[in-house]
Structures are given as C-alpha cells and as structure tokens.
Amino acid sequence: MGKFEIKKDKSGQFRFNLKASNGQVILSSEAYTTKTACENGIASVKKNSANDGNFERKTAKDGSPYFNLKATNGQVIGSSEMYNSTAAMENGVASVAKNAPDASVEDNS
Numbered sequence: 001m002g003k004f005e006i007k008k009d010k011s012g013q014f015r016f017n018l019k020a021s022n023g024q025v026i027l028s029s030e031a032y033t034t035k036t037a038c039e040n041g042i043a044s045v046k047k048n049s050a051n052d053g054n055f056e057r058k059t060a061k062d063g064s065p066y067f068n069l070k071a072t073n074g075q076v077i078g079s080s081e082m083y084n085s086t087a088a089m090e091n092g093v094a095s096v097a098k099n100a101p102d103a104s105v106e107d108n109s
Contacts, residue, residue: 001102002020002021002095002100003018003019003105006107007108011031014034014037015030018045018099021099026081026092027080028079028080029042044077049097057086057089065086066080
C-alpha cells in the first residue's frame with residue numbers, strides 16, 4: 001500500500017511525497033505554507049487520482065516524459081519524476097491511481 005509523507009523543507013514550507021509500496025516516490029507536491037494546506041493537497045490527490053483525465057502527460061525539454069496531477073480547477077497538485085520512456089511514465093500514472101486513494105499519511109514535519 002502507498003504512503004504519503006509530509007515533510008517541512010529548509011524554508012519552513014510543507015511538502016508531501018506519495019510513495020509506492022516499494023518505497024519509490026511516485027508523486028511530489030508543490031510547497032505549501034501551512035500543514036493544513038498540505039493535508040488538503042493530499043486529500044485532493046486521493047480524490048483526483050481516480051480520474052485518468054486529471055493526469056496531464058508532458059515532455060520535458062530534454063525529451064523525458066513526466067506527468068502532473070491536476071485538480072478539477074486545473075491547479076497542479078503533484079508532479080512525477082522524469083521517466084526514460086512513455087511506458088515507464090504510464091506505469092507511474094497507474095501506480096499513483098492505484099496507491100493514492102487508500103494511502104496512509106505519515107507526518108515527518
């Protein structure tokens with residue numbers, strides 16, 4: 001089962017990572033100014049990851065595929081790592097969709 005980890009960065013802002021059951025980070029958040037906002041971001045990921053249409057597949061300048069997960073208002077709530085192939089990116093999308101809805105939350109802030 002997946003797990004969200006909340007951390008506080010050096011500037012005092014909160015971020016989360018969604019990790020798959022193997023411990024690999026499959027989605028990372030933007031910075032939030034409060035822990036409550038970060039927790040709301042996690043709730044948004046849990047809700048929005050069920051809809052494949054909320055995953056925006058992109059290609060970086062160097063050609064690496066990656067994806068963003070967007071809320072219904074169009075705001076990015078999480079981004080993936082850069083992948084070496086489109087197939088690997090699609091596996092990442094599937095992993096977020098599978099792991100996010102029931103993932104536990106670990107507060108390491």
